[in-house]
Amino acid sequence: MSRAVLSLGSNLGDRAAHLRAAVAGFADVLVAVSPVYETAPWGVTDQPDFLNAVLIVSDEDADEWTWLRRGQALEQAAGRVREQRWGPRTLDVDVVTVDGVRSDHPDLLLPHPGTAERATVLIPWLDVEPDAVVPGRGSARELLALLDTAGVRARPDIDLRKAAG
Numbered sequence: 783m784s785r786a787v788l789s790l791g792s793n794l795g796d797r798a799a800h801l802r803a804a805v806a807g808f809a810d811v812l813v814a815v816s817p818v819y820e821t822a823p824w825g826v827t828d829q830p831d832f833l834n835a836v837l838i839v840s841d842e843d844a845d846e847w848t849w850l851r852r853g854q855a856l857e858q859a860a861g862r863v864r865e866q867r868w869g870p871r872t873l874d875v876d877v878v879t880v881d882g883v884r885s886d887h888p889d890l891l892l893p894h895p896g897t898a899e900r901a902t903v904l905i906p907w908l909d910v911e912p913d914a915v916v917p918g919r920g921s922a923r924e925l926l927a928l929l930d931t932a933g934v935r936a937r938p939d940i941d942l943r944k945a946a947g
């Protein structure tokens with residue numbers, strides 16, 4: 783049994799459609815779909831705002847690499863071109879955590895290294911898992927309390943659950 787937390791992001795093209803396509807792509811393994819947030823870009827700040835959301839997925843036959851590959855296939859399907867680190871993208875699927883798995887393989891770092899510092903991940907994650915813990919770092923709620931959340935605002939007009947089928 784493998785349960786994972788996935789972060790979705792999009793800031794190019796029809797952002798909501800890209801997130802919906804990702805949700806539809808995980809429809810067979812979905813446990814929870816978070817609300818959507820409009821977020822100011824971090825890292826490279828001279829780029830359009832993102833839409834961000836979090837999914838919880840579970841599959842008894844999956845391992846952590848399954849989640850990475852499935853996410854990358856959906857990024858490809860969204861026409862993602864890998865160019866600039868932290869740059870604009872049609873769809874980003876990050877594997878945030880996989881229950882019970884720590885990894886320092888550069889192709890699959892677990893937990894995802896940015897998690898504890900990213901309100902864009904912690905806020906939607908806490909919506910679907912109020913007791914979330916970032917392995918090795920602690921309570922997601924306590925980590926979030928240390929962060930600036932000014933650039934993160936809810937988009938209740940976009941409901942990804944409808945894409946789950």
Ligand SMILES: Nc1ncnc2c1ncn2[C@@H]1O[C@H](COP(=O)(O)OP(=O)(O)OP(=O)(O)O)[C@@H](O)[C@H]1O
Nearest residue numbers: 867868869875876877878888889890891892894896
């Ligand atoms: N937990 C993970 N989830 C997704 N990709 C990962 C993870 N750990 C390592 N990677 C690797 O990161 C690379 C993708 O990086 P990407 O271009 O999406 O980075 P980024 O989104 O710009 O930055 P960040 O990873 O800090 O969000 C891929 O080669 C992938 O194998």
Ligand SMILES: Nc1nc2c(c(=O)[nH]1)N=C(CO)CN2
Nearest residue numbers: 791821822823824825832868
């Ligand atoms: N607000 C926001 N900013 C970002 C994001 C993201 O998902 N949300 N992803 C990035 C590359 O991983 C770079 N910057």
